[in-house]
Amino acid sequence: MWLKPEEVLLKNALKLWVTQKSSCYFVLQRRRGHGEGGGRLTGRLVGALDAVLDSSARVAPFRILLQVPGSQVYSPIACGATLEEINQHWDWLEQNLLHTLSVFDNKDDIASFVKGKVKALIAEETSSRLAEQEEEPEKFREALVKFEARFNFPEAEKLVTYYSCCCWKGRVPRQGWLYLSINHLCFYSFFLGKELKLVIPWVDILKLERTSNVFLTDTIRITTQNKERDFSMFLNLDEVFKMMEQLADVTLRRLLDNEVFDLDPDLQEPSQITKRDLEARAQNEFFRAFFRLPRKERLHAVVDCSLWTPFSRCHTAGRMFTSDSYICFASREDGCCNVVLPLREVVSIEKMEDTSLLPNPIIVSIRSKMAFQFIELKDRENLVESLLVRLKQVHANHPVHYDSSPSDDDMTSSVFYSTSMCSDKFGDLEMVSSQNGEEREKEKSPLPHPEPLTVFHQSGGQSPDSRLSREQIKISLWNDHFVEYGRTVCMFRTEKIRKLVAMGIPESLRGRLWLLFSDAVTDLASHPGYYGNLVEQSLGRCCLVTDEIERDLHRSLPEHPAFQNETGIAALRRVLTAYAHRNPKIGYCQSMNILTSVLLLYAKEEEAFWLLVAVCERMLPDYFNHRVIGAQVDQSVFEELIKEHLPELAEHMNDLSALASISLSWFLTLFLSIMPLESAVNVVDCFFYDGIKAIFQLGLAVLEANAEELCSSKDDGQALMILSRFLDHIKNEDSPGPPIGSHHAFFSDDQEPYPVTDIADLIRDSYEKFGNQSVEQIEHLRCKHRIRVLQGHEDTTKQNVLRVVIPEVSILPEDLDELYDLFKRAHMMSCYWEHPRPMPLRHDPSRPYAEQYRIDARQFAHLFQLVSPWTCGVHTEILAERTFRLLDDNMDQLMEFKAFVSCLDIMYNGEMNEKIKLLYRLHIPPALTENDRDSQSPLKNPLLSTSRPLVLGDTIDYQKQLKQMIKDLAKEKDKTEKELPKMSQREFIQFCKTLYSMFHEDPEENELYQAIATVTTLLLQIGEVGQRSSSSGSCSQECSEELQPSAPAPSPEQDSVFVETGKPPQDSRAFPEAGEGDWTVSLEHILASLLTEQSLVNFFEKPLNIKSKLENAKLNQYSLKALEMSHPPQPELKLNNL
Secondary structure (H helix, E strand, C coil), X not given: CECCCCCEECCCCCCCEEEEEEXXXXXXXXECCCCCCCCCHHHHHHHHHHHHCCCCCCCCCEEEEEECCCCCEEEEXXXXXXXXXXXXXXXXXXXXXXXXXXXXXXXXXXXXXXXXHHHHHHHHHHHHHHXXXXXXXXXXXXXXXXXXXXXXXXXXXXXXXXXEEEXXXXXXXXXXXXXXXXXXXXXXXXXXXXXXXXXXXXXXXXXXXXXXXXXXXXXXXXXXXXXEEEEECCCCHHHHHHHHHXXXXXXXXXXXXXXXXXXXXXXXXHHHXXXXXXXXXXXXXXXXXXXXXXXXXXXXXXXXXXXXXXXXXXXXXXXXXXXXXXXXXXXXXXXCCEEEEEHXXXXXXXXXXXXXXXXXXXXXXXXXXXXXXXXXXXXXXXXXXXXXXHHHHHHHHCCXXXXXXXXXXXXXXXXXXXXXXXXXXXXXXXXXXXXXHHXXXXXXXXXXXXXXXXXXCCCCCCCHHHHXXXXXXXXXXXXXXXXXXXXXXXXXXXXXXXXXXXXXXXHHHHHHHHHHHHCHXXXXXXXXXXXXXXXXXXXXXXXXXXXXXXXXXXXXXXXXXXXXXXXXXXXXXXXXHHHHHHCCCCCCCCCHHHHHHHHHHHCCHHHHHHHHHHHHXXXXXXXXXXXXXXXXXXXHHHHHHHHHHCHHHHHHCCCCHHHHHHHHHHHHHCCXXXXXXXXXXXXXXXXXXXXHXXXXXXXXXXXXXCHHHHXXXXXXXXXXXXXXXXXXXXXXXXXXXXXXXXXXXXXXXXXXXXXXXXXXXXXXXXHHHHCCCCHHHHHXXXXXXXXXXXXXXXXXXXXXXXXXXXXHXXXXXXXXXHHHHHHHHHHHHHHHHCCCCCHHHHCCCCCCHHHCCEECHHHHHHHHHHHCCCCCHHHHHHHHHHHHHHHCCCCCCCEEHHHHXXXXXXXXXXXXXXXXXXXXXXXXXXXXXXXXXXXXXCCCCXXXXXXXXXXXXXXXXXXXXXXXXXXXXXXXXXXXXXXXXXEEHHHHHHHHHHHHHHCCCCCCHHHHHHHHHHHHHHHHHHHHHHHHCCCCCCHHHHHHHHCCCCCCCCCHHHHCCCCXXXXXXXXXXCCCXXXXXXXXXXXXXXXHHHCCCHHHHHHHHCCCCHHHHHHHXXXXXXXXXXXXXXXXCCCCCECXXX
């Protein structure tokens, strides 16, 4: 393969490589130890070294070097794993390049030509490789070339896909091409001689939606901070919109939500993302959300098929989903039948005989002697083969120990092992024998499993006998259901089981069924001893998280007897601390204590831990973190559902965000904190079966039940009182335990009786009226509103930063707003195209607002060049480096927005003495370093020589004036301010260079040059007087006394400012402190001298307009970055890969 040319030295490389072929300009080499028969000791050592290296570090055994005659520097341009491969590259060089190079006279031109050609070959290979990944390689390659030519992005900006469409400008459509890349949405049109280019970064998009206008029924609207853009006339608008959603979601979460967001493995490297990858991600997201599986699960195949459903005595059409560790089935009719089969539970996967009644059947047998028959499977052979490979791998990683007589104490007790079905004759479709199931059911019935905290469940209430009888009826109904549908995690999940769940799960079965519905039972079985090890590792550790846990332990269901003693508190502490140790990204968040308390009431301690894992990591993703992004996204979704299902209420409540803030605790605690416990556990039942959909629909039912009162409410406080009172009076008539108030029972002391609502009725209404929301619809709404929530956080960050900065600077707020956007865009561009991507170091949403975005020295140099008024030509970059070093107080190589703006404020709005002080500090340590990069001085004549006479009128009067100025400045100086060190001669020379560069192209350039020459001559004389003086008194006093007209002028050979700039200082220390007899000058000397020249005073005090700079920066920020990426700095000589 062709390599990007990098210079190497061959001085020490000859021992590792053997030359096979050579020509005037190229050398083909073989690495020692490869292709040798017996091999010498050196070859064996090199071969052994290469053999033990991993694949990423291993060196290819063959390479071709570019050599320029007479130079010791070589450049690898190709490498190969085999001799045949490297010979193909060698032959191409001989046929296409070798004869062409003779026309060049200059050796450097030869090297540049070859390197350019090799880079072009690499680019062509890359384009071809990317094109091959697309459906139509030739068309994609052509579109890629046009995209690169039209928008001039760096190579790292990967084009994902493109579409023909129209962009509306007012009422006029512009036909063109829409290009979707990994970081930008771009549109190009050339119509009637007018060219239109649009570049919209995904991170700038505030809203992405499908809408309609007067002319078209369906368009895609892109909303940014300043504009709305409509795109229409797509061949397949659904596909385009889904692709936009995926790209916007991936990019925004990657760049703005990197606190908790983990990309899929296929999307880790943005430059390799393809359209297929994004389509696969969309399928993966839906699959994991629908079956509520771990995020690590990767979908392998989706196959249309039919599943034999014994309860309906027929085959049910649907789709089979196969992933790393699961086989899942979902019927075409939503809610008809779903099945989740963990491969850990699967015993065998077998193909059956293909018949007309059973086309392409397979049988999946599970541990509980239950079998599932799938038919009408396309490509059955490959499907079964891949499933068997994964089945073998799962069993190897997590060996299954079968137990024919499980005890109640075992974690896989009767609920998991007992079954109602067994395999029968498949030929006549007798898949399930209910008779055998009934006999087995007599032997094993679901009995309450002793839980650690169930001893605190007390029977009570007004009618204990009637409540217990209701509980027995529920248990009987569930037993009947287990007989027909199965009792393990692999049970058939139908509408019937949903109705049973809505009625409320019996107390004795609740914990078991929560484990099954959430599939926490699989995690529990796959990680024996994991929880115990976590408890041992985490207990006894003291940190901020453990302090927060301790503070909230006694606030968790304080009214429940289980948490009024140390037994319950200790169990709660262990579970919360172990989870914080397992997942430091989440750690501990408020509301986790309430949820965990309830889990401990119905499950063993270890089971409660895995239930908490299921809730936090897959059922409520991104809920429990620093910014609770997931909960806010669902609040935004809830607002839209209110507008859709309760339009009258939405119309009355102008600002639905008030309702959203009230309902936030509903989602975070699953109604546990605002509803009596015996009622709230029924909500948790529905949540574990139906996921977040159950909370959405119950929230809508609560609002509908109170819609009339809410519409008549006058303010948010009254609305909160209405909802709180309603929720506090929701009762569970079927609960066998005593009534326990809610965690926040506001109105338990009402004098007037308030009507009571039964939780079963409320849940039933929620399913009947609002249960039509599918998982796919909810996930689409989440994706849509995540953009809004993340951008809302970005806007909050921006407003908080500006609120802190505005009082401290004189720059106008609107200009600060634009400066912040430029600053943030500089950070974003480094995340787009730089490798390795520095985003995690620079953007941390958990930090204070002012510290969330930071830039490095390179990004600062770009911004400095764009917005700083102190442009010094080629010297600008050096001045930017010094400014960055000066502002980087903590020396972490990163700068915050506040420091950046404070510096600009001095440059634009500071007084003259402030500007001179800043310039002075830029030319002394730490801003100026020993190894400071210095540009060649533009001065060619000795303008700054002390031999030039001063034309200042009466010399004595001038000395008195200078002496008085220095005294006045000393008096006005702030006594508390730390005195700046004096400037050495070398530092002063750099200071003069900067001033000279700043005056370039100024309208008063000549006058300024004469003025600075005069001032510099005076300062050189002052420094020399101080150098000759042996007294340690005031420098300003000595200067005024010693500066006499009769003082002999030094010769030009001794004092020419720029004569010695190329020589290093004699002292080897970096900036040794000025001792007695050293040439020095102070800030007061410089400022007083500059004040003597009116032209210099005018230059530093003239008003500066930042707006024009900002406009220019917005136009050129992208092009400047692209130019830098296309012409990177020349790499230093490297000795790697030798």
